[in-house]
Amino acid sequence: MSSSVATKPSAPPPKAAAPARTQRSVLSRVLARPEVGALAAAIAIFLFFYAVAEPFRTLPAFATVLYASSTIGIVAVGVALLMIGGEFDLSSGVAVATSALAAAMITYQFSLNMWVGVIFSLVVALAIGFVNGYLVMRTGIPSFLITLSTFFILQGLNLGITKLVTGTVATPNASALDGFDSARAIFASDIPLGFMTLKVTVLWWFFFVAVASWLLLRTRTGNWITAAGGNQASARAVGVPVPKVKIGLFMGVAFLAWFLGMHLLFNFSSVQSGLGVGNEFIYIIAAVVGGALLTGGYGSAVGSAFGAFIFGMTTQGIVFAGWDPNWFRTFLGVMLLLAVLVNLYVKNYAAQRK
Amino acid sequence: MTDTIAEHAAPDLKAGTPLVEMEGCGKSYGAIRALEGVNLTVNAGEVACVLGDNGAGKSTLIKIISGLHPHTEGTLRVDGKERHFSSPRESLDAGIATVYQDLAVVGLMEVWRNFFLGSEIRKGKYPMAPLDIKAMREIADAELQKMGIFVKDINQPIGTLSGGQRQCVAIARAVYFGARVLILDEPTAALGVKQSGVVLKYTAAARDAGLGVVFITHNPHHAYLVGDHFIILKLGRRVLDKKRSEVSLEELTTEMAGGQELAELSHELKR
Numbered sequence: 001m002s003s004s005v006a007t008k009p010s011a012p013p014p015k016a017a018a019p020a021r022t023q024r025s026v027l028s029r030v031l032a033r034p035e036v037g038a039l040a041a042a043i044a045i046f047l048f049f050y051a052v053a054e055p056f057r058t059l060p061a062f063a064t065v066l067y068a069s070s071t072i073g074i075v076a077v078g079v080a081l082l083m084i085g086g087e088f089d090l091s092s093g094v095a096v097a098t099s100a101l102a103a104a105m106i107t108y109q110f111s112l113n114m115w116v117g118v119i120f121s122l123v124v125a126l127a128i129g130f131v132n133g134y135l136v137m138r139t140g141i142p143s144f145l146i147t148l149s150t151f152f153i154l155q156g157l158n159l160g161i162t163k164l165v166t167g168t169v170a171t172p173n174a175s176a177l178d179g180f181d182s183a184r185a186i187f188a189s190d191i192p193l194g195f196m197t198l199k200v201t202v203l204w205w206f207f208f209v210a211v212a213s214w215l216l217l218r219t220r221t222g223n224w225i226t227a228a229g230g231n232q233a234s235a236r237a238v239g240v241p242v243p244k245v246k247i248g249l250f251m252g253v254a255f256l257a258w259f260l261g262m263h264l265l266f267n268f269s270s271v272q273s274g275l276g277v278g279n280e281f282i283y284i285i286a287a288v289v290g291g292a293l294l295t296g297g298y299g300s301a302v303g304s305a306f307g308a309f310i311f312g313m314t315t316q317g318i319v320f321a322g323w324d325p326n327w328f329r330t331f332l333g334v335m336l337l338l339a340v341l342v343n344l345y346v347k348n349y350a351a352q353r354k
Numbered sequence: 355m356t357d358t359i360a361e362h363a364a365p366d367l368k369a370g371t372p373l374v375e376m377e378g379c380g381k382s383y384g385a386i387r388a389l390e391g392v393n394l395t396v397n398a399g400e401v402a403c404v405l406g407d408n409g410a411g412k413s414t415l416i417k418i419i420s421g422l423h424p425h426t427e428g429t430l431r432v433d434g435k436e437r438h439f440s441s442p443r444e445s446l447d448a449g450i451a452t453v454y455q456d457l458a459v460v461g462l463m464e465v466w467r468n469f470f471l472g473s474e475i476r477k478g479k480y481p482m483a484p485l486d487i488k489a490m491r492e493i494a495d496a497e498l499q500k501m502g503i504f505v506k507d508i509n510q511p512i513g514t515l516s517g518g519q520r521q522c523v524a525i526a527r528a529v530y531f532g533a534r535v536l537i538l539d540e541p542t543a544a545l546g547v548k549q550s551g552v553v554l555k556y557t558a559a560a561r562d563a564g565l566g567v568v569f570i571t572h573n574p575h576h577a578y579l580v581g582d583h584f585i586i587l588k589l590g591r592r593v594l595d596k597k598r599s600e601v602s603l604e605e606l607t608t609e610m611a612g613g614q615e616l617a618e619l620s621h622e623l624k625r
């Protein structure tokens with residue numbers, strides 16, 4: 001058969017001697033990681049507050065900073081994975097409130113055990129995530145628009161249903177309900193370490209970041225997440241189940257929003273219906289400061305933790321420095337800009353080294 | 355190179371047995387009929403070339419076989435069984451690997467991750483089982499070297515490779531995963547002369563190893579170098595369907611350039 005072919009095939013090209021492999025240096029490889037810019041920025045901001053604000057230098061202050069960071073970081077790590085997967089979620093902030101309100105009201109109104117409310121609100125949260133993901137995959141409408149709609153729907157529902165059920169804009173105090181204490185132990189306890197008292201959310205935050213990092217870098221699912229965000233058509237063509245991956249990511253964000261909602265409920269015993277509005281941007285910014293690309297396909301879970309830490313330090317540092325809190329947002333904006341610039345600078349430097 | 359392909363080719367392939375058969379296949383996107391009434395047989399050990407201008411229906415044809423868009427009329431048989439692929443996964447599982455011109459790889463991911471994307475090696479079967487990264491790096495590196503592709507660092511993002519190299523990685527991947535049918539979508543369109551030569555050699559090697567190859571191109575010169583069977587599509591219809599022995603390069607080139615229409619046009623433009 002090959003006689004009918006013009007080219008004489010199957011003569012393998014002479015095996016060229018393999019050129020010497022250049023393994024990039026450890027420093028180059030470290031600098032090429034997405035989170036390294038955020039780490040540099042976090043260190044710079046830490047040193048800055050350490051220098052200007054004396055109360056910032058104590059360990060209890062550090063515990064406070066970590067706690068503030070964890071309340072952002074828990075959701076931000078899910079948002080980071082979602083963004084690496086190429087999607088946005090603008091409903092993550094209000095989903096926190098929805099979860100907490102759902103748990104508090106169903107338990108209080110029907111005099112149930114608190115754990116029933118915890119499970120019920122988990123189902124609600126996962127359903128929100130599923131609907132977000134399903135609509136995005138099914139319609140092909142950008143997730144920005146779908147989740148913006150969910151954001152408004154949930155914001156209205158939070159207020160409307162709370163008003164309808166309780167007559168006010170907050171849930172009644174839930175601390176006397178059965179199972180409140182055991183749930184509080186999981187979601188909102190204090191861990192005395194002797195030299196400082198740590199909120200349990202800090203440990204949960206570290207745990208979620210570790211799991212997410214492992215998932216992203218060491219498992220097949222992580223490969224699929226990066227591929228789905230980097231080039232959805234390619235990923236699909238080689239057999240990656242893109243819709244499953246993305247719906248899973250939306251549900252992951254919803255799960256973490258639920259977790260934070262549970263923390264707020266058990267920490268403060270009562271939930272305001274307007275809670276969480278605006279935080280979705282903070283989660284997204286933490287992920288972006290941490291090296292996640294707005295266009296998807298690149299980023300890290302650890303980076304989102306650095307991003308959240310920068311936020312935590314800034315919010316608390318301003319207080320510790322005794323500055324006028326009216327300037328908080330302005331200062332936050334400047335800090336963010338600096339963090340993003342440092343990030344960019346480090347990335348360019350790393351690229352030039354190659 | 356040839357050895358690598360032979361090594362991974364399915365052992366039951368016999369030259370001449372039909373692997374993919376399309377009969378009266380067509381596809382409509384709403385009111386638009388992108389492809390209609392196409393017959394195509396891909397035999398083991400043969401290269402079927404599909405030629406056509408932009409919008410002729412070439413892409414639609416391969417999307418049907420590779421499971422990206424199911425056909426809406428006619429029948430598609432793979433290994434003698436009628437199939438209706440609803441996802442690329444099903445097509446891949448049937449041994450059909452497609453190398454796309456534009457969407458071959460994920461640019462920001464490492465070379466080895468791209469090589470194994472969708473078919474990762476894991477240390478276990480449970481849902482969160484870790485990847486066997488060491489094995490994947492070594493295999494990807496070794497397979498690429500065997501095909502004469504030397505990357506500086508197997509951990510570098512594949513976007514840093516040249517277009518030809520990326521194309522070759524995609525072909526190496528398809529071959530490594532034991533494809534029975536290899537679909538190449540305009541593999542030489544974005545390449546220089548030398549790199550096109552490399553891709554054409556792989557194509558011939560895959561054929562000699564017994565794979566059925568579908569070679570999509572708008573370059574009749576490239577097609578005639580490797581093809582056993584030629585089909586020309588125009589506006590979703592088949593306008594030429596001939597074996598190599600029945601057609602000359604001139605005829606292919608003329609037909610591709612517009613054939614009768616071109617003759618009329620030249621008559622019209624004559625001064």
